[in-house]
Amino acid sequence: MARPRTRDYGELRRELVDAGGRLLAAAGPSALTTRRVAEQAGVSTTAVYNLFGDKGGLVREMFLAGFERLAAAFAAVPRTDDAVADLLALGHAYRANALANPHLFQLMFGRPVPEFQPDAETGALIRPTFDTLVAAAARCVQEGAFAPAEPYDLAVRLNALAHGLASLELRGALGDAEEARRHWDGAFDSMVRGLAGS
Template identity: 70%
Template sequence: MVRMARPRNRDYDELRRALIDAAGRVLSTEGPAALSTRRVAQLAGVSTTAVYSLFGDKGGLVREMFLAGFARLADAFAKIPATEDPVVDLRALGRAYRENALTNPHLYELMFGRPVPEFRPDEAASAEIRPTFDALVAAVDRCIDEGAFAPADPYEVAVGLNGLVHGMCSLELRGALGDRTEADRLWDRALETMLKGLSA
C-alpha cells in the first residue's frame, strides 16, 4: 500500500473523488459490511490517513458519498440549456436524472435508499440536496404557468414525476428494462404517458 501524507491543495479534489468512487464501488459490489476506511483506502491506493484527513471517519465518508451523488445530479441539471418550451426543458431534466444514475450507479442507492442502515442525512445534508428537487418543482411550475399543464400543485406533480423517474432508474440499474434500445423505448413511453396526463 502506498503511504500518503495529507494531500496538497492541487490534489484534493481528485483524491476526494477517487475515494468517494472507491467507497461507492465497495458498497455496491461488496455490500455495507465490506465498507471500511481500510478497504476504501486500499482500492484508492492510499493510506487510511488520507481518508481520515478528508472525511474524518467512515460516517463522514458515507455522508460525503451521499452529498457527492446529489452534487453530480445538480451539475447535470445545471448543464441543461434553457429553451422556450417548458415541457422540453422538463424532459431534459428527466434525461439528465437518468444519465446521472447510469453514470454513478455506485452512489445512486445511497442517495435514495438505506444500504448503510446507520446512515441518515442530517438537517444540513438534507438542506444541501434540496435544490435538486426544487429545480424539478420550478420546471413543473413553469409548465403550469405557461399553460402546458393543467392547473395543479407543482409540488405534488413534481413528487409524482420524481417517483416515476426514480422507479425507472431503479429498474434499469437492475437490468429489468432490457438493453439500452429497449430501455430508451420504455423510458419514452413512460414519460409520454405521464406528461400526456398532465397536459392542459
C-alpha cells in the first residue's frame, strides 16, 4: 500500500494559499471556509489551523503570498544600462505576475473579503514591491530620461496604469494575449513620452 504523500511547510502553505485564492475568485468570500480550503488541498482543517491559526490568518497569508510572488517577479528583472527599459520591464513583470496569479490579484488590490484589512505590520511587509518602482523611477529622473519629478509620484502613476491594465486584461476586456500586449505597450509608450517631456 502506498504511503501518503508528505508535504513540507512551504509546499503546503502554497497549496492552501492557492486553494483559498481559487475559491475566493470563483465563488466569493462566502466560499472561503477553512473546511473547503482544506478539502481543495487534500488535507484536514487541522493543517489550516496549524499553519494560519484561523480563516483570518489564512486570508492574511494569501494577501502576503500575492505580494511575495510580485516581489519575486520584480527581482527576476535584470538591471541594464537603460533605466527606462528597466522600469518598463517591471511593468511587464507586474502583468506576468497578475496573469500567473489571477486568483490572488483581487485580494492584493481590492476588498473581496470585507473583514480583512491589512494592519501596519502587513503593510510594511508588502512595501518593498512599491519601493522597487520608486527606485526605478528615481533612476530614470537621475539619468535624465524623465523630466524632473518626484519619483514617488511617478511610481504611483506607473502602478495605477499597470493595475488598471491588468484588471482589464484579467476580465478579458483587452482582447486576446497579442492584443492585450499591444495595449500595454501603447500605454507605456505614451506614459514614457509624456514623462520625458516630448
